[in-house]
Every structure is written in C-alpha cells, then in structure tokens.
Amino acid sequence: MHVPDGIINAPVSVAAGVVAAAAVGVSLRGARRELADERAAPLAGLVAAFVFAVQMLNFPVAAGTSGHLLGGALAAILVGPYTGVLCISVVLLMQGILFADGGLTALGVNITVMGVVTVLVSYGVYRGLLKVLPRGRRRSVTVASFAAALVSVPAAAGFFTLIYAVGGTTDVPLGKVLTAMVGVHVLIGIGEAAITALTVSSVLAVRPDLVYGVQESVSAPLKLRVGGELVDAPVASPAATDSAAVPVAARSARKFWGVGLLTALVLAGVVSFYASANPDGLEKVAADQGIDKNVRDHATADSPLADYGVKDIDNPFVSGGLAGVIGVGVTVVVGSGAFWVVRRRRTSAAVEKSTSGSGKVTA
Known part of the structure; x- marks a missing residue:
C-alpha cells in the first residue's frame, strides 16, 4: 500500500507529514518505557x-492482484x-530512500496510513479481545x-480513502475508490492475519518473555503445552538481574x-524471488x-x-536477492541503532532524575 508521489496533493501531503512527525515524536517518548x-x-x-523482509513477499489475493x-x-x-510505529517508520524510510518504494513527498501519508x-487499530483490537478471551492461553493471544491484523489492513485502506477524498489529485467517485480499496484489502488482511498469527505464535513457543503484547496484556501466567501438559511460560523477573541466570538469558536472547x-x-534474499509479480492492492x-494519472517518477528512481x-x-535472482539482503542489513543496523539511542536517553534521564532527587542541601 505504498503511496507514490502525485496521488495526494501537496497541502494534504504536508499535513500528513506533520501528523506523522507528531506521531513519531510521541512514539519516541512512549518507546522509552x-x-x-x-x-x-x-x-x-x-x-x-x-x-x-516479509514486505518483499507479495502473495496473490485475486486475479491480477497481490498483497504484502x-x-x-x-x-x-x-x-x-x-516502538511499533517507529519500526514501521524505519522500514518505510529505508524503502523510500534506498529502493524507490513509496513516494518521498508521500512519506508522511505512508507513515500515517x-x-x-x-x-492503533490493531493494538486496540488486540487488547480488547484479550479482555474477553480466556486469559493466560497461547491460543487466545x-x-x-x-x-x-485482519482488521488493521482494511482500516488502513479506508483511512487512505479518507486522505484521498481530501487531497486526491484526480476526479474519481469516492464510493468506487472506497469499495475497491476496502474490498481488495480485506483479502490482503487475511494474508496479513495469517503471517502475524503464525509469527507471534512461533515467538511465543520459544521466547514468550520477549513478546510485549503478552507482558502488558495477559494478567494471568501464559500457559504453554509441553509434553501434552499445560505449564506456565517463563516470565522475566527484575530480580533476575542479580542472579547467575542472566548470562544464560542473554545468550538465549x-x-x-x-x-x-x-x-x-x-x-529477503531467496524466498522473495518467488513472490507474486502482480501489482499490490x-x-x-x-x-x-x-487515480494514478498524476503519479510522478520517484525522486530516487536512479538509485x-x-x-x-x-x-x-x-x-x-542474484540482483533481487542481494538487494533484499542489503535492505535487511541496513534496516536492522539503522533500526537497532535508533532504538538503542532511545533507550539510552531513557536510562540517562532516569539516572539524572535519581541523582537530582537524592541530592541533599547542607548548611
């Protein structure tokens, strides 16, 4: 759903950029915790x-259409x-600058959508469902x-349609755009949901302590089935920082x-070669x-x-595979570096607050 340059006019693109910048700013503060x-x-x-990497794996969803x-x-x-908002922002930034995927003037639109x-939609649905589903079960998660994930994709498609209604550069009936966008992205949402559920379930099976959505959303201990029996999943404890288990946990991580x-x-380097070549939704x-009549060539089309x-x-095969490997490498380096800086700022702020709070005034 990468929006190219030219579909949305300049004023709305700028407004979306402001919204995206504000969201990233708020996320930078929230991600510290x-x-x-x-x-x-x-x-x-x-x-x-x-x-x-997975965004490179377009899958067919209908005749002549793919999704990712x-x-x-x-x-x-x-x-x-x-942190999720920041992750997707890093991905979109790398795609726009290095791979000419998603317009640079439309970067704010893409980050917002x-x-x-x-x-926002997916995490709200996720938290809401965990309140009504049986607690402490991997199946519930x-x-x-x-x-x-299923709901988030057509929601994004609908929001794009709203942006297009305000700032679209072509005169096309809004009803047709909305019906087409939501219709095809419901199908794409099924693929998104399957990938998301499979990945989350796989991580839960081996390292449930690393899944933020379990730590924050499941009050009862998460149950995993081991040898036919339900057992409590391991949960990281702050007290463990002084134990001999820390080096083992670090190696495991x-x-x-x-x-x-x-x-x-x-x-990205191998499987992406077999992805669908059909246009995405x-x-x-x-x-x-x-609605693509005014689409402009990407600013980094010669990258x-x-x-x-x-x-x-x-x-x-070699060209696409190498590009995918480079993209994964650059993204993990830029992303990890940015998140390390965010975490370091949180640690520095905490130390400064602790130091100032413990200061004594003597006469």
Whole structure:
C-alpha cells in the first residue's frame, strides 16, 4: 500500500507529514518505557528488519492482484505500540530512500496510513479481545493477533480513502475508490492475519518473555503445552538481574536474535524471488480507477537499489536477492541503532532524575 508521489496533493501531503512527525515524536517518548529491557532495542531492530523482509513477499489475493504484509499489528504485539510505529517508520524510510518504494513527498501519508493507523487499530483490537478471551492461553493471544491484523489492513485502506477524498489529485467517485480499496484489502488482511498469527505464535513457543503484547496484556501466567501438559511460560523477573541466570538469558536472547535475522535474510534474499509479480492492492485499484494519472517518477528512481534490484547485475535472482539482503542489513543496523539511542536517553534521564532527587542541601 505504498503511496507514490502525485496521488495526494501537496497541502494534504504536508499535513500528513506533520501528523506523522507528531506521531513519531510521541512514539519516541512512549518507546522509552517499552525499551526499558536491554534486550528490547536489538529485538525492535530485528522486528523492523523482519517486516522489511516479509514486505518483499507479495502473495496473490485475486486475479491480477497481490498483497504484502503491512506489519503494524505484528510490530505492536511483539515490541509495543509506540516502538511499533517507529519500526514501521524505519522500514518505510529505508524503502523510500534506498529502493524507490513509496513516494518521498508521500512519506508522511505512508507513515500515517501504514504505521500509525495499523498500529492503533490493531493494538486496540488486540487488547480488547484479550479482555474477553480466556486469559493466560497461547491460543487466545494467537486468535487476538489474527483478528487484530485482519482488521488493521482494511482500516488502513479506508483511512487512505479518507486522505484521498481530501487531497486526491484526480476526479474519481469516492464510493468506487472506497469499495475497491476496502474490498481488495480485506483479502490482503487475511494474508496479513495469517503471517502475524503464525509469527507471534512461533515467538511465543520459544521466547514468550520477549513478546510485549503478552507482558502488558495477559494478567494471568501464559500457559504453554509441553509434553501434552499445560505449564506456565517463563516470565522475566527484575530480580533476575542479580542472579547467575542472566548470562544464560542473554545468550538465549542473542541466539534468538541471530535465528530471527537469518530468517529475515533468507526471506529477503531467496524466498522473495518467488513472490507474486502482480501489482499490490493500491497499485491495482489506482490503475483500475484512474487515480494514478498524476503519479510522478520517484525522486530516487536512479538509485542503485531501485525496485529491489542491484544496478548492473543482470541475473534477476542474484540482483533481487542481494538487494533484499542489503535492505535487511541496513534496516536492522539503522533500526537497532535508533532504538538503542532511545533507550539510552531513557536510562540517562532516569539516572539524572535519581541523582537530582537524592541530592541533599547542607548548611
């Protein structure tokens, strides 16, 4: 659903940019709490890289149409809603600058639609469902994740239609655009929901203590089925910071991060070659409804990595695979670095507050 330059006029694009900048600013402050655990920053960088990789895997949803993961629900559940907005923003920034995917003047629109809306809607649905589903069950988390991701995609499509209604550069009946956008993105939402539920369930099976949505949303201990019996999932304890188990936990987290990064590299570097070549939902609707008449060439169309291929490499498998690997690598480095800085600022602020609060005045 990457919006190109030219579909939305300049004033609305600027307004969307202001909204996106405000959302990122709020998220930077909110993410400090979500990144309190020292494992959270590299995990958030990994989530951003994983979303980047999976977004390269377009899957067919209807005749001549494909879809791909938006990732808002997945990021929000795994690392928290504030950090989730930042993850998707990092992905969209890397895609726009390096791969000419999503217009640069439309970056604010894309962050608002694909980042802010999907995260807010999905996390709200997720938290709401966990209040009514049986507590402490892995199945409840999986079901809530599926439903949250499913709803978030047509919600984003509907919000894009609202933006188009205000600032669209072509004169097309709004009803047709809304029907087409929501219709095709309901189908895409099914794929998004399946990917999100599968990923969340897989992480829960091995490291439930790393899933933010479980830590924040499930009051009862999470149950995992081991050897046919339900047992309490391990929960990280602040008291564990002084125990001998910390080095083991740290090694385990690093191993999890390494396996996750390898998975993202394989998806982007190998599996992406077999992705559907059909236009995605927005591209198809834009072409069918004529809202792409004023689309402009991307500002970085001559980038060495434009269109997810490496310039001057003729073999499409090697070109696309190498571009995917580069994209995952850059995203995980930029994302992890940014989240580390956010976490470090939180730590510095906490230390400064503690120091100022414990100061004594003597006569």
